[in-house]
Every structure is written in C-alpha cells, then in structure tokens.
Amino acid sequence: MSENIEVNFRLNGENVTIRTKANRRLLDVLRDDFHLTGTKEGCSIGECGACTVIVDRKAVTSCLMLIGSCEGRDVITIEGVSSPDRLNPVQRAILEHQAIQCGFCTPGFVMSATALLMENPNPTYEEIKVALSGNLCRCTGYKQIIDAIYDAAQQANRADPAEWDRNIIPDSGGRPLPWQPLNKPEVCELSGGNENEEQS
Amino acid sequence: MSSISQSVRKLDHLAKASGAAKYVEDIVLDDMLYGKIVRSTVAHGKIRSIRLPDMPEGYSAVTAADIPGVNNVHIVQDDHPVFSGGEVNYIGEAILMIVGPDKRQVAKFARATEVEYDLLETCFDPKKSDTTFYEYGYEEGDWREAFAEADEVIDEEIFSAHQEHAYMEVQGLIGDYRNGKLTVRGSMQCPFYVHMAVTAVMGMKPEDVNVIADETGGGFGGKEDYPSILGSQVGVASYKVGKPVKCVFDRREDITCTSKRHPAFMRYRIAIKDGKMTAVDADILYDGGGYTTLSMVVLQRGLIGALGIYKFPSYRVHGKAVKTHTVPNGAFRGFGGPQTFFAMELMMNHAARKLGKDPLELRKEYCAKQGDMSPTHGVYHFDIPIPAMLDQLAEASDYHRKVKAYRNQTGRYRRGIGVSSVYHGCGFTGAGERDLIKGVFKLHKRADDTVEILAAAVDMGQGVKTTFRKIAANVLGLPEDRVIIVNPDTARVPNSGPTVASRSIMVVGKLIERAAKRLKAEWKPGEDQLITEKYVHPDFMIPWDLATFSGDPYPDSSWSTNIVEVEVDTMLGLTKILNAWGCYDVGTVIDENIVIGQMEGGLLQSLGHGGIELINYDQSGRIRNNSLSDYIVPTALDVPSLHVMFHKSEYFNGPFGAKAAGELPNVGGSASYIGALECALETDLYQTPFSTEDTMELLEGRRNG
Ligand code: FES
Ligand code: FES
Numbered sequence: 076m077s078e079n080i081e082v083n084f085r086l087n088g089e090n091v092t093i094r095t096k097a098n099r100r101l102l103d104v105l106r107d108d109f110h111l112t113g114t115k116e117g118c119s120i121g122e123c124g125a126c127t128v129i130v131d132r133k134a135v136t137s138c139l140m141l142i143g144s145c146e147g148r149d150v151i152t153i154e155g156v157s158s159p160d161r162l163n164p165v166q167r168a169i170l171e172h173q174a175i176q177c178g179f180c181t182p183g184f185v186m187s188a189t190a191l192l193m194e195n196p197n198p199t200y201e202e203i204k205v206a207l208s209g210n211l212c213r214c215t216g217y218k219q220i221i222d223a224i225y226d227a228a229q230q231a232n233r234a235d236p237a238e239w240d241r242n243i244i245p246d247s248g249g250r251p252l253p254w255q256p257l258n259k260p261e262v263c264e265l266s267g268g269n270e271n272e273e274q275s
Numbered sequence: 276m277s278s279i280s281q282s283v284r285k286l287d288h289l290a291k292a293s294g295a296a297k298y299v300e301d302i303v304l305d306d307m308l309y310g311k312i313v314r315s316t317v318a319h320g321k322i323r324s325i326r327l328p329d330m331p332e333g334y335s336a337v338t339a340a341d342i343p344g345v346n347n348v349h350i351v352q353d354d355h356p357v358f359s360g361g362e363v364n365y366i367g368e369a370i371l372m373i374v375g376p377d378k379r380q381v382a383k384f385a386r387a388t389e390v391e392y393d394l395l396e397t398c399f400d401p402k403k404s405d406t407t408f409y410e411y412g413y414e415e416g417d418w419r420e421a422f423a424e425a426d427e428v429i430d431e432e433i434f435s436a437h438q439e440h441a442y443m444e445v446q447g448l449i450g451d452y453r454n455g456k457l458t459v460r461g462s463m464q465c466p467f468y469v470h471m472a473v474t475a476v477m478g479m480k481p482e483d484v485n486v487i488a489d490e491t492g493g494g495f496g497g498k499e500d501y502p503s504i505l506g507s508q509v510g511v512a513s514y515k516v517g518k519p520v521k522c523v524f525d526r527r528e529d530i531t532c533t534s535k536r537h538p539a540f541m542r543y544r545i546a547i548k549d550g551k552m553t554a555v556d557a558d559i560l561y562d563g564g565g566y567t568t569l570s571m572v573v574l575q576r577g578l579i580g581a582l583g584i585y586k587f588p589s590y591r592v593h594g595k596a597v598k599t600h601t602v603p604n605g606a607f608r609g610f611g612g613p614q615t616f617f618a619m620e621l622m623m624n625h626a627a628r629k630l631g632k633d634p635l636e637l638r639k640e641y642c643a644k645q646g647d648m649s650p651t652h653g654v655y656h657f658d659i660p661i662p663a664m665l666d667q668l669a670e671a672s673d674y675h676r677k678v679k680a681y682r683n684q685t686g687r688y689r690r691g692i693g694v695s696s697v698y699h700g701c702g703f704t705g706a707g708e709r710d711l712i713k714g715v716f717k718l719h720k721r722a723d724d725t726v727e728i729l730a731a732a733v734d735m736g737q738g739v740k741t742t743f744r745k746i747a748a749n750v751l752g753l754p755e756d757r758v759i760i761v762n763p764d765t766a767r768v769p770n771s772g773p774t775v776a777s778r779s780i781m782v783v784g785k786l787i788e789r790a791a792k793r794l795k796a797e798w799k800p801g802e803d804q805l806i807t808e809k810y811v812h813p814d815f816m817i818p819w820d821l822a823t824f825s826g827d828p829y830p831d832s833s834w835s836t837n838i839v840e841v842e843v844d845t846m847l848g849l850t851k852i853l854n855a856w857g858c859y860d861v862g863t864v865i866d867e868n869i870v871i872g873q874m875e876g877g878l879l880q881s882l883g884h885g886g887i888e889l890i891n892y893d894q895s896g897r898i899r900n901n902s903l904s905d906y907i908v909p910t911a912l913d914v915p916s917l918h919v920m921f922h923k924s925e926y927f928n929g930p931f932g933a934k935a936a937g938e939l940p941n942v943g944g945s946a947s948y949i950g951a952l953e954c955a956l957e958t959d960l961y962q963t964p965f966s967t968e969d970t971m972e973l974l975e976g977r978r979n980g
Contacts, residue, residue, distance in 0.1 A: 106301075111294075112294070112297070112300075112301035113293070113294020113295065114294070115298070115300075115443075115444070115492075116300065117443045117444070117445070117526070117903075118526045118902065118903045119525060119526065120526075120902060120903070120904060122902065122903040122904045123443060123526075123903055125443055152294070153293065153294035154293075154294055157292070157293045157294070162289075162292060162293060166292040166293065169292055170284065170288050170289070170292055172868075173282060173285060173288075173868035173869065173872055174872075175285065175288050175291050175292060175736075176493070176736030176737065176738070176872055176873075176876065177291075177442070177443065177444065177490075177491065177492045177493040177494075177735055177736030178287065178288075178290075178291025178292075178296055178490070178492070178736065179298065179442075179443040179444040179492030179493060180443045181291050181292055181294075182294040185292065185294075203911075204911045204912050204914075205912065207910075207911040208910045208911050208912045209910075210910075210911070211441075211443060211903065211908060211910060212443065212876075213440075213441050213442055213443050213493050213495070213876075213880070213908060214443075214493055214736045214872075214876045215872055215875060215876045216872075216874075216875025216876045216878060216879040216914055216917050217879070217909075217910075217911045217914040218875050218914060218917050219868075219871075219872055219875070220911070221911060221914075
C-alpha cells in the first residue's frame with residue numbers, strides 16, 4: 076500500500092494540487108477526481124490510445140502514467156483544448172471530414188494529433204500515420220481521420236505562425252465551421268432525464 | 276447525387292469531438308456500487324464449492340440464488356444462465372458478482388473468490404461435437420447425377436476463423452432498482468432485447484422495467500445479444516443490494532467472455548462437365564460455442580448465402596451449428612454471411628484456375644439475373660448490378676492489365692490482385708420482420724411545432740440519429756434543428772426493433788418517411804400530434820418457410836464488389852495491402868460521408884480478418900490473446916489506399932430509395948484479400964485469416980495453400 080502524497084501539477088492551464096496514493100494511474104485521477112471524463116479507457120495497457128493526454132507537449136497514454144510521476148508537469152486533456160462551443164483546429168477538421176463514428180476513440184486522436192502539430196506543424200501524410208499509429212479506431216477506416224489532420228495542418232499553416240500555438244491550445248479562433256452555429260443542448264444530451272447524472 | 280445524399284454535420288459530433296459525450300463509464304449515480312463478475316476458469320465442469328473471501332460491510336456476492344425470476348436469458352432460445360446454476364460450459368461464464376463501493380476492492384475480492392469444480396469432458400473441435408444446436412438444408416435439381424457425370428470435381432475444405440469485435444468501448448451497463456422499478460442503462464444495440472430478457476429474469480411487469488441506451492462506443496453485432504446477459508446480471512445485483520450497480524468490463528474480460536464471429540468449416544464440391552460448373556455441394560459447420568444464443572439465425576443467413584451471387588443448374592446446401600465448450604459465438608457484422616461468401620468466392624477463384632478463366636470474368640458468367648429463381652426457391656425481384664460493378668472496379672483498378680502483369684513473378688516482392696462479388700440480404704432473415712419484430716414507430720409533433728422521432732434505434736457510430744433526422748426533416752420540409760432525436764429509452768419510445776441486420780434505415784427509415792408524409796398532410800400548427808406507423812410486409816415477397824428453407828428470405832439485397840491489390844515480401848512473408856477498392860449498391864445513399872465512413876471502416880475490418888486478426892485458444896479452451904496487444908486490429912499504418920464508390924440504384928420500398936448498408940462492406944473484403952494473395956503466390960488458399968506465419972510456411976514448402 077502506498078502512502079498518500081501531495082502532487083502539484085498544471086492541469087489544462089491551471090495549477091492544481093492533489094493528495095492521493097502515488098500509485099494511482101493518471102487516467103483514474105483525471106476521470107474520478109477531476110471528473111474529466113473526456114479521456115477514455117479502452118485497454119488499460121497502452122495499446123489503444125483512447126486515454127491519450129498531452130504531458131509537457133508530448134502525447135502520453137494516461138493509463139500507463141502514475142500520478143506520482145506528474146509532479147511539476149504540464150498536463151492537457153481533451154477538455155483543455157476545447158470547450159463544447161470552442162473547438163481547436165484538429166477537432167474542427169475532424170468534424171468537417173465526418174471522421175467520427177462512435178466517438179470513443181476521438182478524444183485520443185485529437186490529443187495525439189494536437190501533440191503532433193505542436194511539434195511538427197507541417198507533417199506529411201506518412202508522418203501523420205505514424206503519429207496516429209498508437210490510436211486504435213475500430214469504426215472508421217482511418218482515412219477520414221488522417222485526411223482531417225492533414226487538412227488541419229494545411230489550414231493552420233496558412234495562418235500567422237505566431238498565432239499557431241495559441242490556436243491549437245487552448246483557444247480556437249481560426250476559420251469558422253461550415254455548419255450552423257453550435258447550439259449547446261445537444262452537447263450533453265442524455266436521454267432518460269435521470270436526475271442523478273453527475274455533471275462534469 | 277440526390278440532395279438527401281449531401282452530407283450534413285452529424286448530430287452528435289460536437290459532443291464526441293469535445294469529449295463531452297457521456298458513455299456508461301462516465302455516468303455516476305448517487306450511492307452507486309461497482310460490480311465485478313467471478314467467472315469460470317474451466318471450460319466444462321460442475322461447481323463443487325465456492326469460497327468467498329472475508330469482505331467488510333458493504334460488500335456482497337450476488338449469485339443465482341438471488342434471481343427473483345428465471346435464471347435464463349432470453350435471446351433466441353433461453354439457455355444462457357444469468358449466473359451459473361451449477362454447470363459451466365465455457366471459460367468466462369459468469370458464476371457470481373462481487374458488489375461494493377470501491378472498484379479496486381471489488382476486483383480484489385473477485386480475484387480472491389475460490390471456486391472448485393468437478394471437471395466434465397470438454398469438446399473444442401466442432402467436428403467432434405455430439406450436440407447439434409441447429410441443422411438446415413435445401414437443394415435443387417439432380418446434383419447427385421451431376422457429380423456422377425462430372426469430368427472433374429473440385430473438392431475442398433475452406434475455413435473461416437473467429438473474429439473479435441474489438442469495439443473501442445468495452446461492454447458496460449448500470450442496473451438501478453428502486454421503489455419496485457428497475458432501470459438498466461449503458462452500452463447496447465437493442466434496448467428492447469434487454470428489456471424482454473431482464474423482465475423475465477426479474478419476474479417483473481414490463482412497465483416496471485426501463486432500458487436506456489447511452490452513447491455506445493461501437494457494436495458491430497457484439498452488443499446485440501450480450502447486453503441481455505449483462506443487463507440481467509446488473510439488474511439482479513441492484514435488486515439485491517438496493518443501490519445502483521455499475522459493471523464495466525476490462526478489455527481482457529471483454530475478449531474472454533463476449534461473443535465472436537462463428538468459426539466455420541465449409542466443405543465445398545463443384546462438379547465440372549464440358550468446361551462448365553454443373554453442380555455445387557456445400558456442407559457447412561458453424562462452431563456455436565457453449566450456448567445457442569444467436570447461432571440459429573446466424574447459421575440461417577450463412578446457408579442462404581452459401582452459393583454466393585451465382586446461379587448453378589443443381590446444388591445442395593446443408594449445414595449445422597454445434598456446441599463446443601468455448602465462448603458462445605454470436606452476431607458480427609455480416610451475421611454468418613461473410614463465412615460462406617468467403618468459401619464460395621474462394622471456390623470461384625479455384626474453379627477459374629481449373630477452367631483457365633479469369634476470376635472476374637467467371638463471376639460475371641455465373642452471376643444470377645433479375646427474375647431468376649434464387650437458391651432458396653425465391654425470386655431475384657430486382658436488378659443484380661454485379662457485372663456492371665465488376666467492370667466499374669476493373670477499370671478503376673486497372674485490373675485486367677495487372678492480372679496479366681502479375682503472372683510468373685520471381686522476385687522478392689510479388690504483387691497480386693483479387694476480386695470478390697457478394698451481397699448482403701437487407702433486414703431480418705426470413706419472416707422475422709413480420710412475425711417477431713413487428714416494428715412500431717412514432718413521430719411526435721409538439722405544440723411548439725418541433726417534431727420528435729421516437730424509435731428504438733441506437734446510434735453506435737453508424738450515424739442513425741443523423742440519418743433518421745435527415746429523413747424526417749426532408750419529408751417535412753423542416754430545418755433539421757426542428758427535428759429532435761435522443762438516445763432511446765424504452766419508457767418513451769415504441770419498439771421499432773433492434774439495431775441489427777442493417778435494417779434501421781431501410782425498415783425503420785421507411786416508417787419514418789411514411790409517418791412524416793402523414794404528419795405533413797395533417798399538420799396543425801401549434802397543436803400536439805402523434806403519428807404512429809407500423810411495419811408493413813412487402814406483398815411482392817414469396818413467403819419464407821423455415822421448415823422447407825424456402826422462399827424470399829429478404830425483400831432485396833445490397834450488392835458489393837471488391838478488388839484488393841497486395842505486395843508480398845517473400846523473404847519475410849509480410850503482406851502489404853497497396854489498394855482496396857469497394858463498389859457498393861446500397862440504394863440511395865442517405866448521407867454520403869456517413870456511408871463512405873461505414874464502407875471504409877467495414878472494409879478495413881474485413882481486411883483485418885483476412886490477414887491479422889486471429890483468436891488463439893489453448894488446449895484448455897482459454898483464449899490466449901485476450902488483449903489488444905495480442906489480438907491485433909488494423910492501425911493507421913495498416914490502412915491502404917481505400918477507394919469507395921457507389922453503384923446508383925433505388926429500392927422503391929426504402930426511404931428515398933435507400934436499402935441496407937452497415938454490414939455490406941464486411942462481407943467480401945477478406946475474400947478479395949485472400950484472392951490477391953492467391954494471385955501473388957500463384958496457388959490456391961483455403962482459409963481466412965492467412966497470416967504472415969502461414970505465408971512463410973507456404974513459401975518454405977511446409978504447407979500447401
Ligand atoms: S487505455 Fe490507455 S492506451 Fe488504451
Ligand atoms: S469512431 Fe469508434 S472507435 Fe473510432
């Protein structure tokens with residue numbers, strides 16, 4: 076049994092402190108303690124990428140990272156790159172390309188692609204495939220996702236380079252969606268109207 | 276392109292892209308406990324004793340003794356127990372559930388539970404099984420005579436292996452029993468299946484049970500029957516402890532104990548006389564696993580498709596599904612069709628080689644035509660566009676030049692090109708739509724002139740919410756945001772049937788279209804109106820009779836042709852897919868991007884089953900590779916250039932002319948992949964998947980095909 080320790084780190088741009096057991100997975104701390112449920116668990120052994128977050132500007136599978144090793148790190152989750160009415164360029168491109176089916180893998184893909192574009196704003200098609208190779212999607216044929224990321228990079232490169240990083244995280248800006256304005260209610264649609272759902 | 280085909284933004288994309296969408300694992304109810312199932316570690320045995328660990332207050336074990344109703348889960352027959360009643364029939368079968376407030380502790384107590392068994396005899400080889408679950412057959416003409424007279428007979432056994440769904444979201448449900456009412460919610464395809472099963476297990480009145488489908492992270496058939504089992508388990512658990520109980524599997528558990536695609540051993544004989552195929556005799560064996568679950572209908576669909584799209588003068592098809600002590604096999608996109616189509620397609624390749632003909636041209640030659648009698652003595656009522664679709668793909672892929680260029684290769688890298696042509700029968704098999712499902716649909720116009728779609732269809736990624744909304748909005752001439760559709764909840768929606776069999780658009784979509792037309796005609800601004808539509812069986816169909824296995828099993832079919840081009844590295848045995856083409860006739864495409872996404876994803880799944888996806892059982896009947904690092908599914912690096920195109924047609928009895936789409940791309944992919952390997956290696960092959968190791972064995976002369 077490991078003892079409770081105090082961990083200080085940056086989470087989605089804010090300094091946070093948590094007292095917890097050192098051997099808990101970052102994934103569980105994000106989901107259970109911070110209620111950031113956009114980060115998903117698909118395999119728990121680092122194979123599927125559904126739990127991908129960005130730690131110190133690199134894509135990391137949070138099911139393999141222990142909270143004890145997060146001291147002083149900068150952690151960004153899907154909630155940190157977007158809010159329901161403000162998407163980052165990767166997410167916008169994914170929407171435009173309809174590169175989502177069941178959506179369970181999507182946050183992980185967004186985080187891997189965002190990390191890629193932070194490091195390499197001008198990736199080739201092959202580089203995108205390699206960067207996404209740790210993320211499994213069982214619904215799409217990947218093509219729409221890869222096309223979307225490629226497109227996001229192309230679009231971003233036409234923007235002012237100084238703005239680029241700011242655009243990726245956390246504020247979106249950039250070109251508008253070709254769709255109707257986003258209306259909030261459909262974001263958290265849960266049928267059944269159960270009063271017990273936890274809001275996060 | 277018809278205007279309805281123009282893509283719109285999917286209804287749930289914003290929530291999914293931003294991480295706000297709630298799947299069952301994201302839902303926390305007040306006072307909720309967690310459940311972990313203790314599962315059988317032997318493939319066949321009688322439970323002698325169960326020893327629970329000491330558990331603090333608040334933790335308990337839920338067993339068969341706690342079931343208020345029947346200990347049988349209704350699927351087709353009712354033979355799968357909720358919790359074992361004493362005997363276990365596969366590794367992973369549920370024995371009891373440990374329930375408590377702390378997830379980790381619950382898992383620890385489940386691990387510490389000791390179960391002793393008296394071992395019983397096991398059977399893992401379906402050929403040696405002494406329990407036949409189902410058996411059917413049909414025939415036409417004097418096939419015996421044709422074989423007796425044949426110049427030559429091709430006689431082969433073709434094998435199609437297990438396939439795991441590997442949906443990214445594992446199975447999970449919550450049971451919430453309070454004040455005499457039970458709610459079951461979570462990841463599922465068929466809320467009313469769960470409702471029916473749980474009602475009997477709980478011995479409750481139907482109106483006291485409510486089932487809600489939450490966001491569902493992929494299904495592919497894997498969440499068709501299984502949630503009826505898990506739903507019963509969480510229902511009983513919540514009833515016992517009086518609090519909500521959530522049970523979400525981990526990946527190993529999911530692969531170990533949930534359904535797979537049926538392995539199939541298929542012996543085919545083809546009689547050849549004067550350069551013509553005169554008869555086919557197919558003997559099919561499906562491995563059903565430990566319980567019947569869905570094997571009955573899976574086998575039926577497999578047998579119906581056993582002769583592919585072809586017309587032969589005489590034939591016999593016979594098949595059975597048998598019991599083995601492995602996890603029950605069930606629904607997987609294609610539902611028994613991909614196996615037999617695979618075998619028939621390979622036989623066509625082998626026949627072509629024998630007859631000195633091109634495989635693609637031979638397919639055109641034997642393809643059935645509109646008006647022909649179908650193998651089950653029904654009729655092909657509509658155009659069969661396969662020859663045109665084959666030509667379309669041949670041109671797009673430069674097939675005829677390549678097939679010549681790829682002859683007699685000798686270098687390290689050898690290329691091959693393979694073809695398949697298949698169909699998927701639209702909707703439920705046989706008389707299911709008319710006799711079992713009897714779909715009901717409602718359209719509710721509210722006083723504020725918004726319209727709500729009330730149907731039981733679950734959006735598990737296939738985009739059905741978006742498509743349904745589009746159909747209603749288009750007919751009504753309303754902007755899409757005035758049409759509302761949310762995840763189904765059995766207390767609110769009528770039973771429009773399960774989300775299976777590629778039936779949602781064609782069958783339920785048709786009801787939506789009809790209801791919307793009526794509503795439009797009767798529209799009263801500012802008033803509340805409710806329109807109900809019921810399934811109407813197409814009157815042109817020749818009635819299906821299961822006893823004689825004859826009639827029209829489906830109103831129409833969706834058609835598909837595939838061409839796959841590979842490059843084999845003969846030094847390492849590695850196969851790289853260079854290109855994969857798919858041409859699909861799904862009637863009117865309701866939303867182009869959605870259907871393209873479905874076709875690409877389904878094709879890649881089928882290609883995965885061709886080369887890399889293999890479930891590995893050990894001698895004790897345990898699945899060895901129960902993780903995603905050992906059970907390999909295609910990644911972004913494996914994806915070839917995918918070329919999806921459509922053949923235009925309209926099915927008069929579908930909404931806007933649409934027919935079935937979802938399963939179609941899963942039917943012919945692996946056959947064209949293996950065909951390409953056959954072309955590259957210049958040999959006949961007999962199985963899917965054909966792995967790198969298989970290729971090495973072949974190249975080193977350690978196996979024939
Ligand atoms: S859950 Fe972390 S990689 Fe799959
Ligand atoms: S969209 Fe379902 S797993 Fe990727």
